[in-house]
Structure formats: structure tokens, C-alpha cells
Amino acid sequence: MTAGSSSAPGQSPAPAPARTPKGMHDVLWPESARWEAVVARFADLVGSAGYGLTVTPILEHAGVFLRGIGEGSEVVGKEMYVFEDRDGQLMALRPEGTAPIARAFVQHHPVPPWKAWYVAPSFRHENPQQGRYRQHHQLGVEALGPSDADLDVEVVSLAHDFFAGLGLREVTLKLHSMGDGVCKPGYVALLGAFLAERADQLCPAHRARHLENPLRVLDCKTSECRAATADAPRFLDHLCDACAAHFARVRSGLDALGVVYTIDHRLVRGFDYYTRTTFEFSSDALGSAQNGIGGGGRYDGMVELLGGPPTPGIGFGLGIERILLACDAEGAFPVDPTPLDAFVVDTTGGTAARDLTAALRDAGFSADRAFDDRSMKAQFKAADRSGARWVLVVGPDEAASGTVSLRPLRDAGDQRTVPVADVVAAVRAATRPGAFPDAP
RNA sequence: GUGGGCGUAGCUCAGUUGGUUAGAGCGCCAGGUUGUGGUCCUGGAGGUCGGGGGUUCGAGACCCCUCGCUCACCCCA
Incomplete structure (x- = not known):
């Protein structure tokens, strides 16, 4: 595992491991x-x-x-x-x-x-x-x-x-x-008396402890206790x-x-x-x-x-x-992660990704983006992994012309380029079932 | 609390009777592709072999201890 923690020589024998306590678990996405x-x-x-x-x-x-x-x-x-x-x-x-x-x-x-x-x-x-x-x-x-x-x-x-x-x-x-x-007290006493008569037929654990809680003997899964209690008095009859x-x-x-x-x-x-x-x-x-x-x-x-x-x-x-x-x-109750509406790819190192994701989220869409100014290919891979339905691309060409390119990732269709001002409207049209931006 | 099985890369696992620099697939990163993912090709990063001690010229392999995971008993959701 990831040991990580450095302990000074001669110090505490076991560095605290970065792990959940026994029998406890993280629940991660997805x-x-x-x-x-x-x-x-x-x-x-x-x-x-x-x-x-x-x-x-x-x-x-x-x-x-x-x-x-x-x-x-x-x-x-x-x-x-x-x-x-x-x-x-x-x-x-x-x-x-x-x-x-x-x-x-x-x-x-x-x-x-x-x-x-x-x-x-x-x-x-x-x-x-x-x-x-x-x-x-x-x-x-x-x-x-x-x-x-x-x-x-x-x-x-x-x-x-x-x-x-x-x-x-x-x-x-x-x-x-x-x-x-x-x-309840009457039945427990009745059952207790029944068990006392045949204590020697019970499983070893209950042979000694059947008096503590007679009811529990009924629940015992051993064949001995099962057999011994087969015709024990039933609570519903009492x-x-x-x-x-x-x-x-x-x-x-x-x-x-x-x-x-x-x-x-x-x-x-x-x-x-x-x-x-x-x-x-x-x-x-x-x-x-x-x-x-x-x-x-x-x-x-x-x-x-x-x-x-x-x-x-x-x-x-x-x-x-x-x-x-x-x-x-x-195989019941399958749950698919909710896909994002859009993922913004911005290779200009500018503010487009920041502003576009903010605008999309303000308009009620789910949107994510790449960080750390990665390559076009890397950002597209991230977009694909995110499950987004649409990618909004801002490269040097779009930045220069004040446009954004929309590309469908999960559905068929061609890439379209729209003015920045129309992006939210275009996504709104695109995310309508079966729709495509600028479709006649 | 008790007993069995198991701990090798992020994940799933190989690793021959102990013998040089510990492997694969998937995943990840980069390139092929002078802007575009999902397919394909090439390369790369990533491992104190759970931890500690011991046996040995030599241990991922063998022994002991310990921690953890897992399955079962008990009990319960």
C-alpha cells in the first residue's frame, strides 16, 4: 500500500496507514x-x-x-x-x-x-x-x-x-x-420448561445457556436445536x-x-x-x-x-x-451515472473555458472542463471519460473569430461552429431530444 | 471472540525445485495525427513484492511474528 508517511528512526513502530478502519469502507463515485x-x-x-x-x-x-x-x-x-x-x-x-x-x-x-x-x-x-x-x-x-x-x-x-x-x-x-x-412472560416460562426437559438434546452452546433466553434457542440453526424444538410450544398458540x-x-x-x-x-x-x-x-x-x-x-x-x-x-x-x-x-436496479450536458475544451489558455462553463451552468446545464492547459487530444479524452453529450471547442481559430465549435460525442452528427453569444441557445437546442443545432 | 484462505504496479493477476536489472493485460501519460475523443500502432511513467524478524552465498518464493483483506461460526442490516 501507499506507505508514504516518513517516521523518524526509532520512533513510533507502525506509521498510521492511510486506510479505513477494519470493516469500514469508502463509497466512491460511481x-x-x-x-x-x-x-x-x-x-x-x-x-x-x-x-x-x-x-x-x-x-x-x-x-x-x-x-x-x-x-x-x-x-x-x-x-x-x-x-x-x-x-x-x-x-x-x-x-x-x-x-x-x-x-x-x-x-x-x-x-x-x-x-x-x-x-x-x-x-x-x-x-x-x-x-x-x-x-x-x-x-x-x-x-x-x-x-x-x-x-x-x-x-x-x-x-x-x-x-x-x-x-x-x-x-x-x-x-x-x-x-x-x-x-410474553407466560410463553417464555412455558418454552423454558419445555427446553429444560430436553436440555441434553440441545447444541452444546445452548445446553448451558438455554435458561438465559429460551426464545433464542428457537432461532438456533444447529440440527440438534432444530430437532429438539421441532414440536416446542408455539407463541402464536399462546x-x-x-x-x-x-x-x-x-x-x-x-x-x-x-x-x-x-x-x-x-x-x-x-x-x-x-x-x-x-x-x-x-x-x-x-x-x-x-x-x-x-x-x-x-x-x-x-x-x-x-x-x-x-x-x-x-x-x-x-x-x-x-x-x-x-x-x-x-441484476436489479441498474443505475447509470448522469451524463454531463457539455464539456468545454479550450486550448487557448485563455478564459473561454472558465466563462463558458459558468454560462452553461447558469443556464441550468451540467458542464465540466479540463484544467492545467492540456493538449487538445488530452482534453478530448477527458471529455469522453466524463460522458458528456457535447463538447464545446475553443481553439485559436474560434478565439480569433469569437466562435465556439460544438461537437456531439455520443450521438451521430457533424460539428458546428456558432458565435459565442449563441452558445447557450445552441446547447439548449442540441440537448433537446433528437435535435441538432442549426438543423433546418 | 474463534477458525480457514489470501496479501506482487491504480485494477485483475503471472512469477517454474529459492538464483542476475520482478512481468502481462487493462488503466494512466506522451507521440503517430501541424487543432478533435471513443478504434489502431509505438513509446513511457508507475512496485520498499503488506510490515518486521529469521534461515541462506542468495528470499517475491521457506520459517516465525504482526497488520490487513476475505470466507465461515456467533450474531445481525
């Missing part, structure tokens, strides 16, 4: 164009459903996550970036998007229903692999206030519609319910009446909107805060084990945990990196 497009699509979709952009700090007091999500969760307990700042306060880099939105709700007490969307980086200190990074980016929505099952339907179908809009076809939606304060009615309404709503899903009795999401509806989107096009491209659910107790009034809420987070991987795998 790849970043797909990011822009994905985010723009999302903003448009959820914006039209009444959600407003909400920007929260990357850093929160660690307590927001410790209390909101729970120290028991893997992400908060083992993977969160936590540190003491210069004031001695315990801070954390956001590991997920929901808790900060709930915190903002508590802090600003907006009038419910409060519908927020966000695009934000998330940080988790884990070992990177395909589709898993220490910094990744999530698109999400959170809706706080209503406990109405129709809101669950809206939120789930928004994510569904978003994936469909990108052209992703191999997306699976799994749906489940985690109950509420009334029925929901209280209110939760059962809620879930039934969610299902009928999704059915009515044509959103296809499968019930997954093992769907146990990683954060402690979930209640009632939970869901997960995965891409069957991704060969990797990291095929989850989005997930979410209801969290009716979190706002209260953070010190706010009892307020139901539901939302989801979608991973941009994984969505892009899924798009690659399916």
Missing part, C-alpha cells in the same frame, strides 16, 4: 450513484406515506441503548462501540436506528402519531464478512403513537413495496408475533386475546394488500424490545449466510423504558449494503 438512487427512492416512497426525515446524532449517551434495547442483547452487550468522552460521559456509537428515534420522541414530545424516516450509519464491533460490516447504513421508518394493527400493515407493506420498486423479486417476508407484557386479535388483523390487512408472507414460528429478533408484530425480509438471491436485508417490529414498551409516556411504536431498518448486494445478485 458506485455512490447507486446509493443516492436507493436513498432517493426510499425518501420518495415513505415521504408520500407521511413520514418525515429525522436526523439524530451518530453518538448517544450509552444509556439510550442500554436501557432502550437492553444489555442482554448481543448487539448492545458485546458489539457496541462504547467510550468515555472528555467530560467523562459514557457515549456510544449508534448500533441501530430505533432507539435514537424513540429517544427523540421522549425529548421533543411531538404530537402522535409521529412518523419518522431516517438514513443513517450504524456501528457494530464484530468481525466483518460478506454483507457484514462494522459500519453499515440503514434506511428505516418509525411510527410512534398508534397501536392500530393497520399501522403494522402500513409499515410492513412500505418495506415490501420498496423492495419491489427496486426490482427485487427474490425477497421473502417472514412474519411472527412476540406477544406483549400480558402473554398469545393473549388482544395480541391474537391484533395479529389476525395484521394478517388480513397484508392479505388484502397482496403482500405475500410466511409465518415463521422461529422468528425471534435480536433486540429485547420487540412486542407483538415482528418481521424480517431476506434475499434468496444472496448465497451468503447474511441474507437478511431488513427487519423490524413493534416495540410498545420502549418509549416508556426511555422515560417517556407509555407509547406504542413500530418500525423497520433496511441495510443499504445488503440491498445493493441483492440487487447485484439479481
